[in-house]
Amino acid sequence: MSRVDIKIIFNCNNCCAFCVQGDKRFKYQGRDLDDIKEALASAKKDSCDEVVFTGGEPTIHPELIRAVEYAKSLGFKVIQIQSNGRMFAYKDFCQKIINAGANEFSPALHGSTTEIHDQLTCSPGSWQQVVSGIKNLKSLGAHVLTNTVITTKNYQDLPSIANLLVELNVDQFQFAYVHIIGSAAKNKEWIVPRKTDVMPFVKRGLDIGIRANKRVMTEAIPYCLMQGYGYYIAEKQIPETQIYDGDGLLKNYKEYRTIRGKVKREECKKCKFFNDCEGPWKEYPEIYGWDEFNPVIKE
Numbered sequence: 001m002s003r004v005d006i007k008i009i010f011n012c013n014n015c016c017a018f019c020v021q022g023d024k025r026f027k028y029q030g031r032d033l034d035d036i037k038e039a040l041a042s043a044k045k046d047s048c049d050e051v052v053f054t055g056g057e058p059t060i061h062p063e064l065i066r067a068v069e070y071a072k073s074l075g076f077k078v079i080q081i082q083s084n085g086r087m088f089a090y091k092d093f094c095q096k097i098i099n100a101g102a103n104e105f106s107p108a109l110h111g112s113t114t115e116i117h118d119q120l121t122c123s124p125g126s127w128q129q130v131v132s133g134i135k136n137l138k139s140l141g142a143h144v145l146t147n148t149v150i151t152t153k154n155y156q157d158l159p160s161i162a163n164l165l166v167e168l169n170v171d172q173f174q175f176a177y178v179h180i181i182g183s184a185a186k187n188k189e190w191i192v193p194r195k196t197d198v199m200p201f202v203k204r205g206l207d208i209g210i211r212a213n214k215r216v217m218t219e220a221i222p223y224c225l226m227q228g229y230g231y232y233i234a235e236k237q238i239p240e241t242q243i244y245d246g247d248g249l250l251k252n253y254k255e256y257r258t259i260r261g262k263v264k265r266e267e268c269k270k271c272k273f274f275n276d277c278e279g280p281w282k283e284y285p286e287i288y289g290w291d292e293f294n295p296v297i298k299e
């Protein structure tokens with residue numbers, strides 16, 4: 001399976017403190033329908049069979065429905081909408097986009113309460129809309145996989161988030177460690193937790209999903225911190241992906257992650273996970289150093 005991820009707009013109706021897109025909303029216009037169609041057709045020629053419409057916030061793009069219809073007409077098997085989830089609070093919108101051909105929905109939930117989530121999105125009322133949105137999508141029979149960005153403000157809440165997601169009957173949830181670029185880089189003084197502080201809560205959250213037979217994943221947490229939970233590391237399951245970003249086409253997302261985005265240190269060569277592990281995003285050891293990452297030695 002190969003995937004194309006198309007950032008169709010950089011504007012957003014949230015202003016998340018951890019947003020990796022940062023001020024791209026002021027820099028890039030986004031794509032018009034012809035531009036999106038061209039990207040879809042080219043990806044199809046490159047044998048992509050999955051498309052993720054993302055941004056910014058794709059659900060506020062005026063041509064999203066027509067873009068989804070076009071993706072369906074080209075025969076994409078998976079058509080995913082990766083979203084902050086707020087527009088899904090409108091059930092007629094959910095029905096329209098499902099009718100157009102979208103068959104996977106990836107809303108973001110960053111807290112089990114209004115206080116935690118809305119503080120991170122800087123958008124009062126956003127938690128209520130995401131929760132209503134997930135209920136709407138599930139009532140329409142949609143496949144829902146959520147993402148939660150792990151920050152200082154919500155890591156202790158991860159088990160409660162997991163309980164809420166199980167209660168909402170999502171199909172899959174992911175905890176993604178904050179990537180310290182964009183707005184997260186601007187807020188790095190307060191938004192970045194130590195990974196070793198986070199791990200007990202990540203594991204308790206995963207356990208809740210596993211017990212409920214949900215598919216669960218983590219992103220940007222190396223194997224040495226995930227011992228016993230290596231099966232749930234997202235990076236080894238991410239299909240080959242190309243990304244249409246603001247400044248052009250990134251043909252190979254894995255290559256970007258492993259060559260430019262993430263790092264390992266010399267000692268990692270002793271680790272039995274060296275070949276599988278991508279290491280942390282490179283900005284993390286610039287803040288906290290390497291003492292949390294200890295090679296797992298072969299028996």
Ligand code: SF4
Pocket residue numbers: 222223224225264265267268269271272273274277278279280293294295296
């Ligand atoms: S020690 Fe290095 S290679 Fe091993 S799991 Fe940790 S970061 Fe990855």
